[in-house]
Amino acid sequence: xxxxxxxxxxxxxxxxxxxxxxxxxxxxxxxxxxxxxxxxxxxxxxxxxxxxxxxxxxxxxxxxxxxxxxxxxxxxxxxxxxxxxxxxxxxxxxxxxxxxxxxxxxxxxxxxxxxxxxxxxxxxxxxxxxxxxxxxxxxxxxxxxxxxxxxxxxxxxxxxxxxxxxxxxxxxxxxxxxxxxxxxxxxxxxxxxxxxxxxxxxxxxxxxxxxxxxxxxxxxxxx
Amino acid sequence: xxxxxxxxxxxxxxxxxxxxxxxxxxxxxxxxxxxxxxxxxxxxxxxxxxxxxxxxxxxxxxxxxxxxxxxxxxxxxxxxxxxxxxxxxxxxxxxxxxxxxxxxxxxxxxxxxxxxxxxxxxxxxxxxxxxxxxxxxxxxxxxxxxxxxxxxxxxxxxxxxxxxxxxxxxxxxxxxxxxxxxxxxxxxxxxxxxxxxxxxxxxxxxxxxxxxxxxxxxxxxxxxxxxxxxxxxxxxxxxxxxxxxxxxxxxxxxxxxxxxxxxxxxxxxxxxxxxxxxxxxxxxxxxxxxxxxxxxxxxxxxxxxxxxxxxxxxxxxxxxxxxxxxxxxx
Numbered sequence: 001x002x003x004x005x006x007x008x009x010x011x012x013x014x015x016x017x018x019x020x021x022x023x024x025x026x027x028x029x030x031x032x033x034x035x036x037x038x039x040x041x042x043x044x045x046x047x048x049x050x051x052x053x054x055x056x057x058x059x060x061x062x063x064x065x066x067x068x069x070x071x072x073x074x075x076x077x078x079x080x081x082x083x084x085x086x087x088x089x090x091x092x093x094x095x096x097x098x099x100x101x102x103x104x105x106x107x108x109x110x111x112x113x114x115x116x117x118x119x120x121x122x123x124x125x126x127x128x129x130x131x132x133x134x135x136x137x138x139x140x141x142x143x144x145x146x147x148x149x150x151x152x153x154x155x156x157x158x159x160x161x162x163x164x165x166x167x168x169x170x171x172x173x174x175x176x177x178x179x180x181x182x183x184x185x186x187x188x189x190x191x192x193x194x195x196x197x198x199x200x201x202x203x204x205x206x207x208x209x210x211x212x213x214x215x216x217x218x219x220x221x222x223x
Numbered sequence: 224x225x226x227x228x229x230x231x232x233x234x235x236x237x238x239x240x241x242x243x244x245x246x247x248x249x250x251x252x253x254x255x256x257x258x259x260x261x262x263x264x265x266x267x268x269x270x271x272x273x274x275x276x277x278x279x280x281x282x283x284x285x286x287x288x289x290x291x292x293x294x295x296x297x298x299x300x301x302x303x304x305x306x307x308x309x310x311x312x313x314x315x316x317x318x319x320x321x322x323x324x325x326x327x328x329x330x331x332x333x334x335x336x337x338x339x340x341x342x343x344x345x346x347x348x349x350x351x352x353x354x355x356x357x358x359x360x361x362x363x364x365x366x367x368x369x370x371x372x373x374x375x376x377x378x379x380x381x382x383x384x385x386x387x388x389x390x391x392x393x394x395x396x397x398x399x400x401x402x403x404x405x406x407x408x409x410x411x412x413x414x415x416x417x418x419x420x421x422x423x424x425x426x427x428x429x430x431x432x433x434x435x436x437x438x439x440x441x442x443x444x445x446x447x448x449x450x451x452x453x454x455x456x457x458x459x460x461x462x463x464x465x466x467x468x469x470x471x472x473x474x475x476x477x478x479x480x481x482x483x484x485x486x487x488x489x490x491x492x493x494x495x496x497x498x499x500x501x502x503x504x505x506x507x508x509x510x511x512x513x514x515x516x517x518x519x520x521x522x523x524x525x526x527x528x529x530x531x532x533x534x535x536x537x538x539x540x541x542x543x544x545x546x547x548x549x550x551x552x553x
Contacts, residue, residue: 127261127390131268134291138272141283150283157287161294161389168390170341173355182388186301190293197289 024123026167029174031068033163034129035061038117040156041136042110044149049107050094056087060114067118075118083118087111106139126167133160158184237380243399246312249383253396254306256299262391265295295391302392305339305385309356311398313381318405318531320445320496324367325404327378329354332361341387346378370406373492374539377403407535410446410500411493413483440464444504446497475520476502476509492534499534503527513537 038061046054066072075083091111095104113132120126137153137160161183166174241253258266269291276284309331316326329344331354339356344364352364370376384395440453443463453464478498483491495511502509503522510520511530515538518530 123261124264127264131264134268134287135272135275138275138281138284138287141281141287142279145281145283153283153287157290164390165388168341168387170353170355173340173357186294186297186388187290190290190297193293193296194286194290197292198286201285201289 024121024126025171026068026120026126027169027171027174028068029171029176029179030126030163030166030169031064033159033166033176033179034126034133035064035117037130037133037156037160037163038113040159041133041140044140044144044152045106045110045136048103048143049110052090052094053107053111056111057114060117064117064120067120074121080119084115087115102142106136106142109136109139123167127164130160130164130167133163158187161187237397238399241396241398243401245401246310247398247400249306249309249311249396249398251303251307253398254303254394255396256303256392256394258295258299258391259386259393261386262295262298262393265291265389265391269295294389298389298392301388302385302394304337305387306342306383306394306396308335308337309333309339309342309383311381311383311400313400313402315378315402315404318407318535319370319376320407321370321373321409323370323406325370325376325378325406327366327368327402327404329364329366329381329400330361331356331364334360339385341385343382343384345382347380347382349378370404373406373408373489373535375403375536376406405532405535407531408489408492408496410497411490412446412448412497413494415498415501439467441467441504444500446500476507477512477520478502478509479512480514488538492537496531496534499527499530 038057042054042057063072067074091104091108092099095101095107098104109132113129113136116125116129116132120129134157137156140149140153158180162176162179165179165183169179241247247253269288272284272291273288276288310333311329311331313327313329316328319325327346329352331339331342331344333339333356339354342354342356343351344354344366345351346366346368349366349368352366354362354364356362366378366381368378380397380399382395382397384393386393440456441464443452443465447465451466453466456462456464478495480491480495483494486494499509499511506522508520508522509530511518511533513533516533518526518533
């Protein structure tokens with residue numbers, strides 16, 4: 001019974017399953033939305049990233065367009081493994097000891113999204129790219145919380161949300177302005193909910209900030 | 224065991240909640256909605272972002288997480304709205320033969336300003352069709368379902384679902400549009416020559432289809448033997464024709480149940496069906512004699528429909544009879 005439950009739970013919802021193979025044909029407009037959101041969320045990070053990382057992002061965007069047009073096929077598993085390995089080595093060399101710094105983590109995040117563009121075969125892959133774009137909006141707030149950045153990030157969220165909407169739309173009925181308008185409408189309507197949650201939610205301290213060792217003195221009597 | 228009992232319970236529950244009707248308007252009573260797997264993924268990403276916000280103590284990150292959570296909550300409403308108020312009706316296509324696809328045309332219509340986008344329709348066993356009502360107020364989609372057995376065919380419950388706008392919630396409904404489609408037995412070719420020779424004892428003879436002498440050509444028809452197709456003409460690309468042969472036969476032909484001894488009920492019906500098709504195409508008088516009923520020889524489309532209907536519904540019991548009275552007139 002537990003096994004039945006587990007198989008039921010792991011079964012994917014019947015989206016577009018035809019003859020056992022899930023087919024997801026991404027609308028052209030959706031690809032444009034996704035690439036646009038990736039470009040928009042990467043722009044503020046560019047100055048902090050090494051140049052080769054930016055170049056890699058541009059390269060991946062170009063390849064994903066070529067894949068979509070059918071000029072290039074999806075890279076095979078060997079090529080993918082090699083690329084990921086090389087990129088990891090490059091990142092380790094680049095950041096050296098600061099591998100766990102915020103800069104390095106954000107770099108890995110951006111590269112991860114860019115590389116994921118090369119294997120957007122299933123709907124799940126596409127969704128991961130979009131969800132990670134939301135994440136990189138958050139990453140920008142680590143560096144700056146100024147009003148211009150906040151406004152710019154609102155635009156990013158609008159574009160990412162439009163990308164999320166466009167993959168559920170039918171190819172022939174994609175109209176970017178309508179998608180943008182409806183996304184904007186939903187985002188505006190959820191601002192009161194955001195305000196409510198923001199005010200009501202209790203502030204929790206950091207979950208695993210590293211405590212400063214010598215801050216607390218040791219008191220007691222010596223023998 | 225558990226699965227089948229649950230299925231039965233579910234079936235009855237749905238039947239009570241959404242009774243069959245010819246025209247259904249979707250509303251809060253018949254729409255179900257739940258976050259789907261993508262929605263759970265969305266929540267998982269939000270949880271990760273929340274942990275990030277807590278750790279770095281960034282107000283804007285909190286705001287972003289709560290904003291997206293608000294979007295998630297609103298999406299439940301918007302996904303519901305994308306089905307709510309939709310008018311659904313359907314038309315079943317004409318009668319078909321067993322094993323063929325029944326065509327069901329689902330008509331979605333909207334009244335008012337609200338538009339409906341990316342709505343998926345399917346019957347159990349049919350392919351999914353996506354319908355959009357954006358510029359148009361009515362959308363017709365054809366769905367094809369295989370009818371395995373003869374009799375009144377009901378395609379089951381139409382599943383109408385949508386994940387628009389964000390794919391993180393799924394709203395759906397399964398509705399019974401009270402459709403019936405008459406399914407004739409699958410025609411199986413048999414020797415018409417033999418059939419006609421059984422009836423030689425009567426006085427009048429007439430020329431009809433047989434296999435003796437070449438008589439002419441006519442359009443190819445389902446169930447015709449491939450050996451009789453005029454391949455020379457087909458090869459010239461002029462279409463499929465069947466070569467007709469003539470034989471001397473009785474004027475009025477009785478198609479009898481006993482003509483095909485040592486056969487199952489379905490096999491007999493399939494062969495009788497083939498004979499009816501042939502005789503009707505030949506414009507002859509024919510009658511049908513089944514163990515429980517008798518149709519006097521006649522011709523014409525009305526007679527043809529009557530004979531085919533009794534072949535389709537032979538020995539299918541009370542339920543089918545009832546449906547026959549109240550069902551859609553095909």
